[in-house]
Amino acid sequence: MAETFIHNRQLPVGSQGHLASGWWGMLMLIATEAMLFAYLLFSYFYLASHALSPWPPNGPPSLRIAVPGTLILIAGSVVMWWGERGIERGKTRRLIVGLSLALVLGVLFLVLQGSEWKGEPFTLRTNVYGSLYFTITGFHMFHVIVGLLVLAVLLVWAARGDFDANRHSAASIGVIYWHFVTIVWLAVFFTFYIAPRLG
Amino acid sequence: MATIETHRTPVIARAADGSATSQKLQRTWDGKPGLGGWLSTVDHKEIGKRYIVTAFIFLLIGGLEALAMRVQLARPNQTLLTPEQYNQLFTMHGVTMIFLYALPVLSGFSNYLWPLLLGSRDMAFPRLNALSYWVFLFAGIFLYCSFPLGKAPNDGWFNYVPYASLAYNPGPNIDVYALGMVLLGISTTVGSINFVVTLARTRAPGMSLNRVPILVWGTVTASVGNLFAVPAVSLAFFLLWMDRQAGAHFFDSTAGGQPLLWQHLFWMFGHPWVYAIVLPAMGIVSDGLPVLCRRPLVGYTAVALSTVTTMVLGFGVWVHHMFATGLPILSLSYFSAASMTIVIPSAVAVFAWIATIWTGRPVFTTAFLFFTGFVLLFVIGGVSGFMTAAVPVDWQLTRTYFVVAHLHYVIIGINVFPVVGGIYFWFPKATGRLMNEAFGKWTFWVMFIGFNVAFFPMHILGLLGMPRRTYTYADNLGWGTPNLIVTIGAFVFGLGIMLFLVNAFVSLRHGRPAGPNPWDASSLEWSTSSPPPVYNFAVIPMVASRYPLWENRLDDGPDRSSVGTGLVLDKERETIGTSVLDAEPDVILKMPGDSYLPLLVAVAMTAVFTCMLLHSWWGAGIAAVATFLGSVGWLWPRRALAQIET
Numbered sequence: 001m002a003e004t005f006i007h008n009r010q011l012p013v014g015s016q017g018h019l020a021s022g023w024w025g026m027l028m029l030i031a032t033e034a035m036l037f038a039y040l041l042f043s044y045f046y047l048a049s050h051a052l053s054p055w056p057p058n059g060p061p062s063l064r065i066a067v068p069g070t071l072i073l074i075a076g077s078v079v080m081w082w083g084e085r086g087i088e089r090g091k092t093r094r095l096i097v098g099l100s101l102a103l104v105l106g107v108l109f110l111v112l113q114g115s116e117w118k119g120e121p122f123t124l125r126t127n128v129y130g131s132l133y134f135t136i137t138g139f140h141m142f143h144v145i146v147g148l149l150v151l152a153v154l155l156v157w158a159a160r161g162d163f164d165a166n167r168h169s170a171a172s173i174g175v176i177y178w179h180f181v182t183i184v185w186l187a188v189f190f191t192f193y194i195a196p197r198l199g
Numbered sequence: 200m201a202t203i204e205t206h207r208t209p210v211i212a213r214a215a216d217g218s219a220t221s222q223k224l225q226r227t228w229d230g231k232p233g234l235g236g237w238l239s240t241v242d243h244k245e246i247g248k249r250y251i252v253t254a255f256i257f258l259l260i261g262g263l264e265a266l267a268m269r270v271q272l273a274r275p276n277q278t279l280l281t282p283e284q285y286n287q288l289f290t291m292h293g294v295t296m297i298f299l300y301a302l303p304v305l306s307g308f309s310n311y312l313w314p315l316l317l318g319s320r321d322m323a324f325p326r327l328n329a330l331s332y333w334v335f336l337f338a339g340i341f342l343y344c345s346f347p348l349g350k351a352p353n354d355g356w357f358n359y360v361p362y363a364s365l366a367y368n369p370g371p372n373i374d375v376y377a378l379g380m381v382l383l384g385i386s387t388t389v390g391s392i393n394f395v396v397t398l399a400r401t402r403a404p405g406m407s408l409n410r411v412p413i414l415v416w417g418t419v420t421a422s423v424g425n426l427f428a429v430p431a432v433s434l435a436f437f438l439l440w441m442d443r444q445a446g447a448h449f450f451d452s453t454a455g456g457q458p459l460l461w462q463h464l465f466w467m468f469g470h471p472w473v474y475a476i477v478l479p480a481m482g483i484v485s486d487g488l489p490v491l492c493r494r495p496l497v498g499y500t501a502v503a504l505s506t507v508t509t510m511v512l513g514f515g516v517w518v519h520h521m522f523a524t525g526l527p528i529l530s531l532s533y534f535s536a537a538s539m540t541i542v543i544p545s546a547v548a549v550f551a552w553i554a555t556i557w558t559g560r561p562v563f564t565t566a567f568l569f570f571t572g573f574v575l576l577f578v579i580g581g582v583s584g585f586m587t588a589a590v591p592v593d594w595q596l597t598r599t600y601f602v603v604a605h606l607h608y609v610i611i612g613i614n615v616f617p618v619v620g621g622i623y624f625w626f627p628k629a630t631g632r633l634m635n636e637a638f639g640k641w642t643f644w645v646m647f648i649g650f651n652v653a654f655f656p657m658h659i660l661g662l663l664g665m666p667r668r669t670y671t672y673a674d675n676l677g678w679g680t681p682n683l684i685v686t687i688g689a690f691v692f693g694l695g696i697m698l699f700l701v702n703a704f705v706s707l708r709h710g711r712p713a714g715p716n717p718w719d720a721s722s723l724e725w726s727t728s729s730p731p732p733v734y735n736f737a738v739i740p741m742v743a744s745r746y747p748l749w750e751n752r753l754d755d756g757p758d759r760s761s762v763g764t765g766l767v768l769d770k771e772r773e774t775i776g777t778s779v780l781d782a783e784p785d786v787i788l789k790m791p792g793d794s795y796l797p798l799l800v801a802v803a804m805t806a807v808f809t810c811m812l813l814h815s816w817w818g819a820g821i822a823a824v825a826t827f828l829g830s831v832g833w834l835w836p837r838r839a840l841a842q843i844e845t
């Protein structure tokens with residue numbers, strides 16, 4: 001009978017870890033957002049491959065700010081991972097520390113990125129490279145800002161004591177998004193800063 | 200307060216509509232009465248019906264635009280419309296039909312039917328579902344906001360640059376289109392996420408993936424396709440907007456940009472999208488037709504696989520829309536071959552339907568006529584599509600009326616006919632009343648004949664060299680008579696649609712009462728009352744085969760599904776979460792109740808785009824903050840949803 005496999009099975013109730021629908025929803029959101037960046041980078045390579053003049057027009061962009069920025073984002077993901085591991089064992093304090101550190105690191109990344117934007121000799125309107133550079137890094141920055149807002153809200157909830165070992169789906173969902181923001185940056189970083197040095 | 204329970208063993212019992220369990224469920228699931236309830240509901244059945252009604256309103260609007268064009272073209276040298284008006288009409292007609300009718304109407308079917316087909320109580324994200332509807336509605340209105348000013352989008356639905364660039368098109372026309380499409384993309388995206396997660400997580404116990412109805416396969420394939428494809432078009436439109444309003448150069452060849460980039464991004468999206476607007480409709484037929492042939496679908500597995508394969512190939516063929524743009528010959532050959540192979544999975548489905556009719560005992564209801572009419576049109580559309588997949592033929596026929604004919608055969612044949620048939624089929628489930636059959640059959644013939652009279656001669660016009668998107672023609676070209684016939688056919692087809700709507704309206708009140716299962720069908724939605732109660736199923740059924748209501752009759756295997764007896768989940772709003780492949784229960788999910796937040800967030804998002812259109816950056820910022828705050832309120836962890844315990 002169909003019901004045999006249900007009888008006497010204890011089932012968890014409500015949002016728990018990766019059983020929460022929100023977790024699955026976030027994975028789907030990440031998939032479609034990843035495609036968005038794939039199309040952005042496709043546009044970059046497409047336009048680069050059709051460029052008549054040297055590409056990038058001013059030579060490969062400097063690594064002076066981008067490399068520290070990259071390391072900072074990675075560090076943010078690592079502390080977030082550590083914080084999430086904490087709440088899985090019921091350690092709210094550790095989650096709070098992780099969220100706060102990741103927030104600080106994320107803001108630092110934005111500041112660095114902002115200073116790089118300021119120092120560029122070209123603008124969005126100069127040529128297609130400028131359009132690509134500011135649009136794609138801008139898209140990523142926008143994702144960092146959204147990610148920071150998510151972390152900030154999670155921090156409020158964590159400080160209110162909303163999360164414990166059993167119920168912390170929201171935190172896991174926010175953290176996976178933050179990892180995504182880091183990984184996307186690696187792709188953007190490779191495209192703008194490394195790829196031109198390979199050719 | 201009592202602590203939140205963390206685990207429970209679900210009770211299995213018997214319960215029907217009207218029992219004590221069901222009365223309790225009715226109280227927990229029922230929405231507020233009146234306008235408040237209407238604006239805040241998250242019930243998938245309400246949302247599904249709204250999607251369908253709204254999509255039909257857009258179909259009527261697009262239809263009126265088409266008829267205006269056809270009046271203009273009925274005779275040579277007419278001056279009813281100016282060229283610019285004609286441009287806006289064909290653009291808005293295409294945009295409306297493709298984006299505001301064809302996919303939304305299918306989302307409506309799937310929203311209404313999925314939880315009923317899957318034996319669940321709602322979609323995985325009920326509030327997201329409401330959001331996706333509201334954003335769709337507002338994006339539709341947004342796309343029409345400049346129409347009354349005579350400044351509607353005017354560059355065709357695929358909006359090629361450079362004509363869409365600021366230099367050639369300085370008005371707000373294209374900006375409306377660009378921003379509206381990004382907004383609509385949000386609706387499509389969240390809707391698609393909802394379908395994928397619903398399929399993955401909220402099927403009735405035992406409904407393993409190889410037991411779900413084909414409509415579910417069609418919609419989930421379309422949804423995955425959308426998740427991969429919609430970002431391309433949203434991005435294309437956003438970049439275009441950047442070019443126009445921020446001075447960027449993506450499509451501007453004078454500063455290193457590439458007009459062809461637009462075409463790549465657009466067709467990377469466009470081709471999968473074509474399948475997104477047909478696969479769920481094919482699913483409607485694959486599920487409805489067998490019931491009316493009194494037998495299971497021939498080749499369930501083959502049809503399910505062909506659905507998925509079509510989409511996979513669909514991603515490989517975007518370039519076939521660009522045969523005429525001067526690409527390298529080798530890549531043209533590749534894409535031509537890929538376009539032709541796509542015929543194979545379609546042929547599998549066609550053979551399955553024909554075999555089902557052939558070996559079944561057809562009942563000639565109106566729905567049956569629409570479904571078989573569809574099969575016929577599908578074959579004709581397939582042949583003319585196969586012809587344009589051949590590169591030399593495409594060079595000859597592209598930009599002529601042959602393409603217009605092909606496109607309408609495909610879209611009306613594969614979308615409108617199944618949709619109308621599907622409404623005849625599921626109308627009794629949704630309303631409790633049957634539509635009028637005798638009148639329905641008349642309607643079918645009016646539509647079918649009108650359709651062919653309207654669109655078949657277009658093939659001939661195309662071969663005679665009449666270009667598409669032309670607002671008039673000279674009288675010495677010999678195009679006058681076929682054009683007059685086309686126009687007459689268009690009006691007959693329009694009349695058919697009106698007759699169908701009249702039938703629906705009258706039957707809503709006066710139709711014959713249907714009972715739970717008027718067609719003696721096999722799937723779960725027919726096991727509950729018509730119309731279904733808000734909670735769908737008094738107990739969650741347990742499924743043991745593909746055809747839970749036909750098991751005794753088909754008698755293959757000893758397993759029996761359990762439909763009247765099942766999981767009692769009646770503490771607050773609950774449904775069962777099951778594993779992805781085998782649908783083994785693994786969690787009791789708490790479902791959110793009605794809420795105004797989806798509406799408010801949709802309004803705020805629309806305000807962001809409206810302010811961007813008006814260059815009101817402060818307004819856009821404020822609206823963005825409102826969107827953010829609304830989302831935080833939405834996601835705030837709640838005890839009632841067992842998201843927190845303290």
Ligand code: HEM
Binds near residue numbers: 301
């Ligand atoms: C009464 C039914 C309909 C009639 C009489 C009709 C007629 C027309 C006409 C006259 C054109 C313009 C051809 C040109 O000048 O190039 C057109 C274009 C088009 N139609 Fe329809 N149509 C009908 C229904 C539909 C439906 C139901 C759909 C889709 C669901 C649809 C999709 C399109 C598209 C995508 C275009 C191309 C627009 C463009 O060139 O950008 N039509 N139709």
